[in-house]
Amino acid sequence: MYAFDVLGDPVRRRILELLAAGEQSSGEVTATIRAEFGISQPAVSQHLRVLRESGFTTVRAEGARRLYAVDAAPLKEVDAWLERFRGFWNQRLDALGTELARGKRARRARDHQATAPHHQTTGPDHQTTGPHHTTESSDD
C-alpha cells in the first residue's frame, strides 16, 4: 500500500484537493501551492511527479502545458483499507457494553488485505473483541 506514503505529505494532499475541483495545469497548481506553502516551482513539480508516478493523477499535454487530474484508483485502495475500521465509529460506543452483554456482537474482521511482506495473518485466536470501548473516543 504505497498510497499512504504518497499521502503522507501535506503538499501532495493539498494538490489532490485542488485537483478534486477539476483538472488544472501544473502552473496553476504551482501558483497556489507556492502561495500556501512557500516552496519553489521545482519542489511542486517533484510532488506532481510523485503523484503522477504513483497513479494518483493523470496528465495530458495541451501545448506546452500539462493538465493534471485526479485518478481515484489509489484513493480507492486507501478507502478499502479503512473499510475494516468503519465499524469503530459507526456504533454507539457507550452502548457497546450492552451489546456485548447480549452476546450479540457483529462479526468484524472479515477479510484482510494485509500488505504485510510475508504470509497471511496469524489470526489472533482470542476472542474477536471488535470495537471495544475507549474511555473517551472523541466523536464529532
Place this chain on the structure above:
Amino acid sequence: MYAFDVLGDPVRRRILELLAAGEQSSGEVTATIRAEFGISQPAVSQHLRVLRESGFTTVRAEGARRLYAVDAAPLKEVDAWLERFRGFWNQRLDALGTELARGKRARRARDHQATAPHHQTTGPDHQTTGPHHTTESSDD
C-alpha cells in the same frame, strides 16, 4: 492531518489491522510483527508509541502488560478527508460525457449502502472537469 504520516508505515498499518480484531497486549503484537517483518522488540515498541501518541490507540495496563486497542478518532479524520473523492469512483467514468450531455447526471442512486450509514455522500460537485476518463491504473 498528522494521521497520514502515521499510516505511512506498513508496520503501523499492520498493527492497526491486528488491533482491529480486538485488544492485544504489546507482547502479542510484537510476536506477530516480529514474525512478519523481522524487526526487534524495541522497534515494535516504538511503533506502538507512535500509534499511542498520535491517538490511534488507547492503552490500559493489566499487571505488567499493556493492552492496546484501536481508537478510531484519527482514522475517522482520514475517512473524512477521503470524503471529497468518493464521487470519483462512484460513477461510470466512461459514460460521464454522455451522461453530462443528457443532463442526467445528478440523481444517480448512490448504490452500495450496505452496512454503515456513513456521512451523507456529499458528492464532489465539480463543475465540468470532474472525473475524466483515463485508463485507470488499478495497480502498481
Place this chain on the structure above:
DNA sequence: GACACGTATAAGAGTTGCCTTATATAAGCC
C-alpha cells in the same frame, strides 16, 4: 530481597525524503 518477565526508553547508525539552485527541454511568439 533476588530474579525473571513484560515493556519502554536511550543513543547511535543508516536510509529516505524534501527542498534548494542550476539547468534542460519543448512550445509559442516576434
Place this chain on the structure above:
DNA sequence: GGCTTATATAAGGCAACTCTTATACGTGTC
C-alpha cells in the same frame, strides 16, 4: 532564429524516520 513561457530533471544539503543494541523500570514469584 532568438527570446520568453511552461514544465521537468539533476545534484547536493539537511532533516526526519526507522532500525539496532544496550539498558531501565515496573510487576509477579520464590
